[in-house]
Amino acid sequence: MSIPMAVTQSYNDFSSNLHDRMQAERVPASVTIEISRRCPLKCVHCYNNLPMGDVDAKRGELTYSEHCRILDELAEAGCLWILYTGGEIFARKDFLDIYTYAKKKGFLITLFTNGTLITPQIADYLVEWRPFSIEITLYGRSRETYERLTGIPGSYDRCLRGIHLLVDRRLPLKLKSVAISVNKREVADMKKFADELGVSFKFDAMMSPRIDCSQSPLKVRLQPWEIVKMDLEDEQRVGEWRSFAARYNGPMEEAGQSDELYQCGGGVAGFAIDPEGRMSICVLSHVEWYDLRRGNFREGWDHFLRHVRGKKITRITKCTTCKIKPMCGMCPANGELENGDPEAPVDFLCHVAHLRAYALELPIPSHGDCQYCPEGAEYKALMTSMDSLQKHGAEQWMDFSDSNQLLPILNKRQKAAGGCSSCGL
Amino acid sequence: MPGVGAEMSDQHIEAVGISAIRFARKGEFATRTITGEVVIVPVRGRIGDLDAIYHFNDVGAFIWNLFDGKTSVHDIAQAVREEFDVTLEDSERDTLEFVVALESAGIIVPSIAMDS
Numbered sequence: 001m002s003i004p005m006a007v008t009q010s011y012n013d014f015s016s017n018l019h020d021r022m023q024a025e026r027v028p029a030s031v032t033i034e035i036s037r038r039c040p041l042k043c044v045h046c047y048n049n050l051p052m053g054d055v056d057a058k059r060g061e062l063t064y065s066e067h068c069r070i071l072d073e074l075a076e077a078g079c080l081w082i083l084y085t086g087g088e089i090f091a092r093k094d095f096l097d098i099y100t101y102a103k104k105k106g107f108l109i110t111l112f113t114n115g116t117l118i119t120p121q122i123a124d125y126l127v128e129w130r131p132f133s134i135e136i137t138l139y140g141r142s143r144e145t146y147e148r149l150t151g152i153p154g155s156y157d158r159c160l161r162g163i164h165l166l167v168d169r170r171l172p173l174k175l176k177s178v179a180i181s182v183n184k185r186e187v188a189d190m191k192k193f194a195d196e197l198g199v200s201f202k203f204d205a206m207m208s209p210r211i212d213c214s215q216s217p218l219k220v221r222l223q224p225w226e227i228v229k230m231d232l233e234d235e236q237r238v239g240e241w242r243s244f245a246a247r248y249n250g251p252m253e254e255a256g257q258s259d260e261l262y263q264c265g266g267g268v269a270g271f272a273i274d275p276e277g278r279m280s281i282c283v284l285s286h287v288e289w290y291d292l293r294r295g296n297f298r299e300g301w302d303h304f305l306r307h308v309r310g311k312k313i314t315r316i317t318k319c320t321t322c323k324i325k326p327m328c329g330m331c332p333a334n335g336e337l338e339n340g341d342p343e344a345p346v347d348f349l350c351h352v353a354h355l356r357a358y359a360l361e362l363p364i365p366s367h368g369d370c371q372y373c374p375e376g377a378e379y380k381a382l383m384t385s386m387d388s389l390q391k392h393g394a395e396q397w398m399d400f401s402d403s404n405q406l407l408p409i410l411n412k413r414q415k416a417a418g419g420c421s422s423c424g425l
Numbered sequence: 426m427p428g429v430g431a432e433m434s435d436q437h438i439e440a441v442g443i444s445a446i447r448f449a450r451k452g453e454f455a456t457r458t459i460t461g462e463v464v465i466v467p468v469r470g471r472i473g474d475l476d477a478i479y480h481f482n483d484v485g486a487f488i489w490n491l492f493d494g495k496t497s498v499h500d501i502a503q504a505v506r507e508e509f510d511v512t513l514e515d516s517e518r519d520t521l522e523f524v525v526a527l528e529s530a531g532i533i534v535p536s537i538a539m540d541s
Contacts, residue, residue, distance in 0.1 A: 011478050014478045021460045022459070022460060025460060027459070075457070078460065080457060080464070080466075103455075103468050104455065106454075106457040106464075107466070108466060128470070129469055130467065
């Protein structure tokens, strides 16, 4: 007789299998914990940052002992993955104390940082207490662009120092960026830099309003055609969108049938805790929260978040029956931030989703009264975006590969099948 | 463990030498129980990237706790036999395979050789 006792799996297999089981049992698998909203940078696009010297922000942050108590409760509930983010995590002098406590509890920890506050001492400490992953956001490849975005002279050199401190110690570093109007032409160079360092790179072009309701980040958000242009210039990204669409874009009779407001993993396996200890369904959603200073995690998870996650839609919108929703990224948090209403469609996201589908020649089954479909009020704007995409198609922003060969699909617009049943462009 | 029966004879021979060895965990690990399985998570020490992860059933978790640098493989097998009501042959074979797997992965290391 043999006694099966150990299973070794690749991390990805382990993670996928465990997430499936945890989601099925509604075990709180992963949490995003915002350590502080304070940050030494003043990035123009940020949804969240406050000055380092913001006394009220600092005073409101959970204490070390409160963090430890919450970590105890999370471990007890079965949580395994923690993402620590900010603001800037190292804005708190005692962050490594909190981190070490979490490490000792056996969490798999990812750190998001801008890297500018990383010292040799911090890097050495992380070698000893190794995180699962560290992601540094690089805002530009040139000093001029980086500091135009961050608003802080000297920050570029400090970021690069942080990156090299981690690379030199072979820590599990990944680089990433945002793509906004300020740095869009340097994304390719940032990718090249990451390649030279031997670390992975990704970028995100979808900006949100600030959680304090300011719309300021939207001023530097790329135009829809610019976002799709960046998709098209990245062969891997194109492949991922096509694959994603093949898996999830509706058939007509199935898509949009759920009456649940939240379609994501929030409140089922994931959740967020802000610097003041308020637990919510995700980092972007702050309309409803549970105060972990006044109650314990188990109560918040079992009752408050279960209630939030179980909310139903109250009305039919174009999102309800949309067949290209996976191309979009619309979620209740986006609705809250842009429109003050979790169910209100975000016009910008709708524009990008339709443009992306057209550009990739993906079918767009008819989905009711949609402004971006033929006969819709915004259809002309969509076609203007297609023209911009075509006009600027030859400009190489990204140069990720020889993927510019993908751009000629834009020259076949009249054959762009799909498009709201029969767009007949 | 399933699917490795053909290797047992060689390992059993090897066990004559290994069974007297004590093993200790390399670095510091936390033990988490998630949806009924025991997962070991690296905490401290210059261990490599987490490209593979180990999770155990209750037998594996029982043995894992005995990699304390004090308990020999032979004694672990005895403890497994008593705890889980299996034959000594089974417990020795499976304990040894467990030891070999974890030592190969570099997460346990021989501690102090005992008098055989």
